[in-house]
Amino acid sequence: MSHKQPEVVDLRTGPRTASLVSTGYGVETGAGVQLEWVATATGDSPAVLRATVTNLNEFRTKFRTSSLPPFARVNLARLREPQHSEAEGIYLAPTEENPLVEESPGYERRENGHWHATEVPPEQPESLWLDPDESVVGEYYLLGHPDEADVAPGRYHFGSPSEGFSIAVWDTDAPGPNVDSQFAGADFPPLPDADAMAWYHEADATTEVYLEPSAEATVVPGRLDFEFVNRSHEVVEGNPLEWHLYELSDGEWYRVAPEMTPLPATHLYPGNTRTDALRVFYGEPVPCEDGHDVGHLGGGRYAFTVGMDDGVTHAVAFDLLGDPVAVTPSDAIVSVERDGDSLTATSARGDPDEEWSRPATYTLARVDTPPADAEPRRLIAEQVLRRDRLRDAIGLLREHDAEAVTIREYDSGQPPFGVDEPYFVAYDGDAYRIATEADE
Secondary structure, eight states, X not given: OEEEOSSEEEETTTXXXXXXXXXXXXXXXXXXXXXXXXXXXXXXXXXXXXXXXXXXSSSOEEEEGGGSTTSSSSOEEEOOSTTSOTTOEEEEEEOTTOTTOSSOOOEEEOTTSOEEESSOOOOOOSEEEEOTTOEEEEEEEEEEOTTOSSOOSEEEEESOSSSSEEEEEEETTOOSOOSOOTTTTOOOOOOTTOSSEEEGGGOOXXXXXXXXXXXXXXXXXXXXXXXXXXXXXXXXXXXXXXXXXXXXXXXXXXXXXXXXXXXXOEEEOTTOEEEEEEEEOSSSOOOOSSSEEEOSOOSEEEEEEEEEESSSEEEEEEEEESOOOOOOOOTTEEEEEEETTEEEEEEOXXXXXXXXXXXXXXXXXXXXXXXXXXXXXEEOHHHHTTSHHHHHHHHHHHHHTOSEEEEEEEEOOSSGGGXXXXXXXXXXXXXXXXXXXXXX
């Protein structure tokens, strides 16, 4: 879902849009700052930002303005990426009516239409004394750096990393990605449960909301980063913890990860981004703190999505370069016995000393023809390998060329292993019946 966000202005002096990534913040010393645009840039005046600082304490307090942008002495934010020069920055300069300065700022309109400072703006006080609930209101011009001919697109942060606010600037006429996708022109089937698709490889320079990858191919093991970008005039709502990984097999997408998704909510304001790191492994994943770790992935074509909802499912297609994965039993299988075409295996999973734990069996049998109403769920290797008992059962059947296998292990679930009624799955051309039973 999305809704209109007023803290975005299209500058009328050139193809630039400026957005307050957040409209307020607080600091540990008890001050709160609220922000809003009150005017866009025109041929007569720069864009104007209004800021209000309020003492939220119950006592008179002295605040250092260095922690309260744009009330700091001088407010300059630069683009920190290596490709940008030192001059690529913007000032928030106190206007002539600002109560914290006595001088007027120097500024001019350049040939390209943008307003720039001609000198360092007048300095504001180093501190402010405020009574409880007392506020000070100041207005500030948005000005380009004196030594730069343009106002470069990017994200400009005022204040410390943990406090302050950001202004995002982008090209009004070309908010979308500016690189060609290797999948340009490709036609993929929609992802499961998606009403409408917005693929990265179909985005162009005019696309305002998109999911962009750091690359469209990587080797296994490897890493890809995905950035969800909102350069619209609306807030995009969604789930900050939701993401999905799919693999394309025989013209159909199969969900590989995750198994479950928590359901918090978030808002992504115009100019803001969300970044997800995906680490891929051929075997067991290596736990990492700042991303999603997915193991048992073979070479193939995949898709990644995030849980941000503006009416379409945003997705990136990419290739993993590596060998296919094979379904083999895990190390949890400690013994296997054979009786004709049937196997009985013992698993080390489960805790026999747990209060509600009891012996149970998980039986998988190959079937020639499932019942007409069964509709077996078709799985691919990457899905099977993420289901412990199914992986062990199919792996054992194939390793021993058997027709049925019963795995014994301790389980505290009711019903055992979460399976109430027998069901059917299909994998690699074979169909299987799965049933469980708790030992009496």
